[in-house]
Amino acid sequence: MDAITLLLTRRSCAALQAPAPEGEALEVILKAALRVPDFQELRPYQFIIAKGEGLERLGAMMERAAIASGQSEDIVKRAPKMPLRAPLVIVVVAKARDSVVVHPLEQQMTAGCAVMAMQMAAFAQGFGGIWRSGWAMFDRTLHAELNLAERDQIVGFLYLGTPVTSPTLADDGDPSVYVNYL
Numbered sequence: 001m002d003a004i005t006l007l008l009t010r011r012s013c014a015a016l017q018a019p020a021p022e023g024e025a026l027e028v029i030l031k032a033a034l035r036v037p038d039f040q041e042l043r044p045y046q047f048i049i050a051k052g053e054g055l056e057r058l059g060a061m062m063e064r065a066a067i068a069s070g071q072s073e074d075i076v077k078r079a080p081k082m083p084l085r086a087p088l089v090i091v092v093v094a095k096a097r098d099s100v101v102v103h104p105l106e107q108q109m110t111a112g113c114a115v116m117a118m119q120m121a122a123f124a125q126g127f128g129g130i131w132r133s134g135w136a137m138f139d140r141t142l143h144a145e146l147n148l149a150e151r152d153q154i155v156g157f158l159y160l161g162t163p164v165t166s167p168t169l170a171d172d173g174d175p176s177v178y179v180n181y182l
């Protein structure tokens, strides 16, 4: 797949099944994350991979976090099953480094770019994925469960696997609607 085709046809996929990317394919995905724009090469990210029993462990962490932060009964009930929606989940964490030059927001954007790069690397290799967030992304109990520091910020849960059905092309409309020239 050439680069422009990838950029113009990338789709998210919520219905995911095994197999998940592993071995060389997963390595390519992680290398793509490390290739995103990164001001002063601060490497302001961490990738926490959950698969197999790790998905259950992540679900248990989400359940404890949901209870601790007083989420609704429905959310608490659904929490342990959330990561089981794909055979692989990568929790992408922005770890803003000390810098007088690079603002923490810039470093968080680098981590966000890593989510996108990994999704595209998965898509280009025939896998599917979806970038998810929700209450858990902002929940400090979940951050603590994952041994993250106070200044760390989860920027996404990237669910990866094999698409259950082939993605359809999106109709993104006319870019000029969002553009103006000075």
Ligand SMILES: Cc1cc2nc3c(=O)[nH]c(=O)nc-3n(C[C@H](O)[C@H](O)[C@H](O)COP(=O)(O)O)c2cc1C
Residues within 6 Å of the ligand: 010, 011, 012, 013, 130, 131, 132, 133, 134, 155, 156, 170
């Ligand atoms: C930061 C961020 C968080 C998102 N969180 C969710 C989410 O929690 N649940 C969800 O269904 N989609 C979420 N999305 C949207 C999907 O990742 C996806 O972009 C959307 O379903 C549109 O599909 P497409 O990427 O094929 O256009 C999020 C997107 C971004 C950028």
